[in-house]
Amino acid sequence: MYTGILMKRGLKLLISVIVITAIAMSFSNFLILGDKSEGEPVVQALGSITFCDRPLSLTRPLYFVSGRLFVPLIEIVTEMGGKVVFEDESYILKWQTGSFAIDATEEDGLYRQLCYINDIPYIYLYDLANICGLCAVFDSDNNKVSLYRYKQLKAYAPDNSDLEKAYIRLEDIVADYGTGGNFTDEGLEKLRGMADYFASRNQVFHIAWIPYFKDPENRIENDLTDNFDFYNAGFIYTLDYLVSRGGRIVIHGYTHQYGDTKSAIGTEFGPNDHLTPDEIRSRMKEAKRIAEALGFESNSFEFPHYSFTKTSVEIAEEIFDTIAMQYPYAGKYGKVETVYSPLRGITTYIPTPLGYLDSLDRVEDMINSINTSPAWEFKGLFIHPYIDFKSIEFQDAPAGFRVMSYDINGIIPRLVERITDTGYRFSQMD
Structure with missing residues (x-):
């Protein structure tokens, strides 16, 4: 089986590659090519995420991108009660009383840039938590991450x-x-x-x-x-x-x-x-x-x-x-x-x-x-x-x-x- 993987660095460049999917130890292994010649390892992460102790019903998988946990941007924000819209070459993440724009043509201001997997934008979990004022609690024994609202000191x-x-x-x-x-x-x-x-x-x-x-x-x-x-x-x-x-x-x-x-x-x-x-x-x-x-x-x-x-x-x-x-x-x-x-x-x-x-x-x-x-x-x-x-x-x-x-x-x-x-x-x- 072949799977098309798309990744865009800084939402500027979209590159499609074809890779062979290998199933091993309950993970799917991919290779994503970005704006450099070398690729980044991408591995499907079999796990779950909760928000304020409520399980999120995500239909799209989670991925490890070079070891970091990436989540489907639009779906997870929507599941948490927010909204993401695409306007003027930007993703606008609307959360509670504020919004955050990820510019499609300029530097996006994220810790790690968005990646695209099968045309779906994925965001690094740390960036999502930082934008929305959340903290992440990892439960690695159960392959689970719990997100909570968090007040910074x-x-x-x-x-x-x-x-x-x-x-x-x-x-x-x-x-x-x-x-x-x-x-x-x-x-x-x-x-x-x-x-x-x-x-x-x-x-x-x-x-x-x-x-x-x-x-x-x-x-x-x-x-x-x-x-x-x-x-x-x-x-x-x-x-x-x-x-x-x-x-x-x-x-x-x-x-x-x-x-x-x-x-x-x-x-x-x-x-x-x-x-x-x-x-x-x-x-x-x-x-x-x-x-x-x-x-x-x-x-x-x-x-x-x-x-x-x-x-x-x-x-x-x-x-x-x-x-x-x-x-x-x-x-x-x-x-x-x-x-x-x-x-x-x-x-x-x-x-x-x-x-x-x-x-x-x-x-x-x-x-x-x-x-x-x-x-x-x-x-x-x-x-x-x-x-x-x-x-x-x-x-x-x-x-x-x-x-x-x-x-x-x-x-x-x-x-x-x-x-x-x-x-x-x-x-x-x-």
């Missing part, structure tokens, strides 16, 4: 540009199918809530993301550019959510493991990992490829556990512009260093001299360090975000709303409050 410090720059990095974010207990569907929703908090306080955060999850003992490997399912769609949705709220991607190794160790546990490029220069280069380039294939920044890198060799540092300098660690040959500890090599070009090193924030008690220690450190010393730190998940709660509320609460005594709220009092703000450093 009000901006508390909209202008803090006069404050000095500091740096925070959220460490070891990985699509591990929830096996570590931290990045389950619930954990990823809380991570999105944390991003909302940072954005409401006008704080920039960095995301130390491990591109490829590997657990040799349990024979689990997860490549987001190859494994298309509801968990991975929820994880990519979360990364998109974080980036759109000020998060900056830092590639944290390739697998962040070596041999039989599990991702985020082992090292990868250190003296005990016994990789050849070609293997080091291959891993770093593959990590960069995954980031670029998903449309993320790929120029910043962090060595797992800060473990490296002279060779792995030199190769990282070839491939990346920024390395998140102390420059190995720095004259002073704690300074941001920009170095130049005739062979490798310019590389900026961003250290975290304040160290690892592992508890609420450590917040005041770090503030004291800021107050007593030399003016030239960089104010950088890192934290595992899941240690503060207990401070974040989501609850369903009347009229189909989902409400987030973040305990003001949580680690992140307390840290942001105290570092602001000290005259600093978390900022972009790359």
Whole structure:
């Protein structure tokens, strides 16, 4: 059986291709060609969507497009009580008391551009949620997404540009199918809530993301550019959510493991990992490829556990512009260093001299360090975000709303409050 697939990038170009449909593991595999020579993988997603706990009766299928969940634009908006009309080369999405125009001839203003499948316009779920003021709750065990009305946190410090720059990095974010207990569907929703908090306080955060999850003992490997399912769609949705709220991607190794160790546990490029220069280069380039294939920044890198060799540092300098660690040959500890090599070009090193924030008690220690450190010393730190998940709660509320609460005594709220009092703000450093 042959199926015609049509896709339009930015609603400017319509290209038709004929592909062979292959049925495997309850999915239909397609290839869509856009405005570039390479195609994007498109896989039919067998699942369901609810709106305010009401199942939506969609007659058209859902699709994973390069891993992201796309939904039929006109049908889903209509099912939720809105309307979509086509006027003057634009789709006009009418929702409640407002409307949003997706221009057919100019930039459409979406996070990911519309695609056409069998002449039907499909929209990325994140864009739909963003336009309509909704939040998405993923239930990957049941291949289900629940949409609710969502009130964004009000901006508390909209202008803090006069404050000095500091740096925070959220460490070891990985699509591990929830096996570590931290990045389950619930954990990823809380991570999105944390991003909302940072954005409401006008704080920039960095995301130390491990591109490829590997657990040799349990024979689990997860490549987001190859494994298309509801968990991975929820994880990519979360990364998109974080980036759109000020998060900056830092590639944290390739697998962040070596041999039989599990991702985020082992090292990868250190003296005990016994990789050849070609293997080091291959891993770093593959990590960069995954980031670029998903449309993320790929120029910043962090060595797992800060473990490296002279060779792995030199190769990282070839491939990346920024390395998140102390420059190995720095004259002073704690300074941001920009170095130049005739062979490798310019590389900026961003250290975290304040160290690892592992508890609420450590917040005041770090503030004291800021107050007593030399003016030239960089104010950088890192934290595992899941240690503060207990401070974040989501609850369903009347009229189909989902409400987030973040305990003001949580680690992140307390840290942001105290570092602001000290005259600093978390900022972009790359």
